[in-house]
Amino acid sequence: MRSDLRSVWFWLTLAALAVLGLFLLLPLFNVLAGSFGGNSGRSGWSLVRQDGKYLTAVVNTLVLGGVVTLLASLIGVPMAYFTARFDFSGKAIVAILPLITLVVPEVIAAQTWLMAFGNNGLVSRALAERGLELPSFYGWFGLITVMTFTYYTYVYIGTLAAIRGFDVQLEEAAQSLGTSPALSRWKVMVPVVLPSVLASALLVFTLVVGNFAVATILSNKVPLLSVLTYQATVSEVGSDPLLQSTLASISVAIVMVVLFLQRWVVGRGRREVVQGRGARAQRLAGWPGVLLGSVAAAVVVISLLPVVTIVVGAFTQARGPVMRWGTWTTANLERVFTRAPDPLFNTLTYAAIATAVGIAFSVAVSYLVVKKRNRLTPLLDYLTALPLALSGTVIGIGLVMSFNTGWLPLTGTGAIIVLAYVVRRLPFGTRNASSTLYNIPDSIEEASISLGVPPLASFFRVVLPLMVPAIVAAAVLTWTTTVAELSASIIVYSGGRETMPIQIFRLIDSGLMAQASAYGLLLVAVIVLPILLATRVFRIDLFASRA
């Protein structure tokens, strides 16, 4: 213990823990404690019990989660299987799917599906002219459709990685023992790949539960937990945050249960692939190949619908809330640049600062956790993973409750928005940096130290340069997800500090779809440009797509 105290790394660990305690544990504690009653003596739990709609909302949320997870898996798993194992025409298009997941923010996905299928929408009007009435896109129809096509890519990516990492020699061994190819896949490949698939599916479930943008825009008549939580934050401004903390606590509880389930599923049984040779893709010729190619291409095209609608919508004339499809103008984009460029500047500024701060903190923390283990580092490791269990809304509520007044008032500043971004992305940054550090042998550092370079300098001059490619990849991915963040920032922002997703959300609320599309187009551009730069110019492998 005494030697621990003398080590500078121990004090750094303590400092990191203090920072996390202040900005992560304190908000979470306030959220959980807030549900048990403030000055009025009432408890949030009694409020929730009184009104039946909250129970309905929880049930609806769980049902929605289940249905979307199922449908997303039904699309994602076969696509991943066929992409991994077969060559077919159109396969190149499918390879850009991971990109689409990142490039299209949820708020834009909801908006563009509405612009196509809403009552005023392009497709609805076209069909209505031919006499076909589509059911209302608001409610279950829209929720399930949009969420499935938003989240199936997560299942696709996870399953693809698992199948690619599966050693095909095991399958070949089964076949050489007399089992048919199909049965050998079923009995050998599926059990090995299943944990990853289930892990992705459970991830989709948690994303659906915490989803804010799509749920708020499309749910109208259907009570959902995330929507009611947000509405509670809006209506409880200035009074005790009872309802919002209770609903936030319920959401945290659901996600925690699911995450434990996921850990149990992945940890159950030890499956170590010692040496892996992925299967070679079979060429699928003739009509099966064409069929497969068309189905895959169709799915990808549907996923691209948001981007296409945004581009069309941004250049379409609109009078107030009514879109004049077919007439074109550049006025929407001009308006963004000349009259209201603030959201653009705010997004760029806050996301840049958050990415820089987040990556720096993640690298420091994972260095401590991986290389400088001491008594406290397991706690540090656990804390950095904690934000995974918290939806953006919960984080926003916690930050506002903790930093509204008192000794550290942050509301009204841009700092609280940056803080929300950093906290949300913390697990991703630390996971990424940790996995890179695991691959850097200790001996390199020790060699440097033994040659007389002090430990801290060794870190900066030996370890850090080795991490740079991975750090850059993580920075680009953090940037793309931070720029599109909505659910936390919409709770903590203040006048003049709207980011682009917040502005888009407000414009959709006012029914001004054309203006929302103009911002949406800019948002997509701001997301795509760094990715293009990194992959084309600097040749960084962002998605580990080469198996």
Place this chain on the structure above:
Amino acid sequence: MSLSITRRTALVGVTGLGATIALPGRAQTGSVVIYTSNNAQAVEAVTEVGRKRLPGVKFSTITGGSGQLLRRLEAEAAKPQGDVFWSSSANTLGAFTALFEPYRSPELAAIPKALHHPNGLWSAANIHVAVAMVNRNQLGGAPLPKTWADLLDPRFKGKMIIADPANSSTALTILWGVEKMLGADGLKRLASNIKVTSAAATVLRSVGQGEFAIGLTFESNAYAYVAGGQKEISLVYPSDGTFSTAEYLALIKGAPAGELAKRACDHLLSKDVQTELLLAAYRRPARSDIDVAKLVELPALSSIKIFPVDEEEAAAKRADFLKRWQALAAASGN
């Protein structure tokens, strides 16, 4: 190769930096934060005209329902973040008088005396008329409702939507008016027909997108859909009498922008801004020097049957009314 920075270079650098920061400011520069319950079109009208009338002043807004914004102002009373509150009806503002600072703008000369506040605590900006916004495609073959009696008909059950009066002064005006005109029984029948949503903007969107057949709101918001060319939207002014209310803006006590906040109030009340608000956001001006019927296709105020309502009484009894309404709404499954 080493870079040596002499003391002289550093001094020059710092001076240069300091000089750029201390550039002489123009008169009337600064930023004003407006807490507004009005839609994006209205805000844009204000900022657009502001470019010409008050160059150098940056307007930023916080949006929300009037009830929510006022509660937020209450929470911030120790350290106000907003400069101007725009706008709400007297029935909602009455409970929050402690938040505002009296200011008599020179623009009040153009506004009818009947709408002036005795102490100058708030100024009338626009006049609103309640309408039923109807999406004819969603009526299911039923004829267009013309009166309140039609609207209370149970065949519209589940097809009507209104905002929560605790958050929206629009909804409060309409519901208070219905209770005064048709009695507690009328209010009860309305509650059983209608769905309550937490945000006023949802009412417009829902009817516009065909999710609901009838939305109770103010004409300015609903007319945007008609003017935009959405043919199935009709505005119905109930012929047995509808409700009208003036909408006021107020200067927030302790506004951070100081004198600039007062200029912002003048700006919002000015003829240029009010004309633009009429053209872009269809809001009837309180000013008497703008001819509404000449500029837009809204009916003249004199041609609409208005049921008079005592706004002071509404303000005084707001809390009780909200309790009554909550009970009715909960009883009908809202």
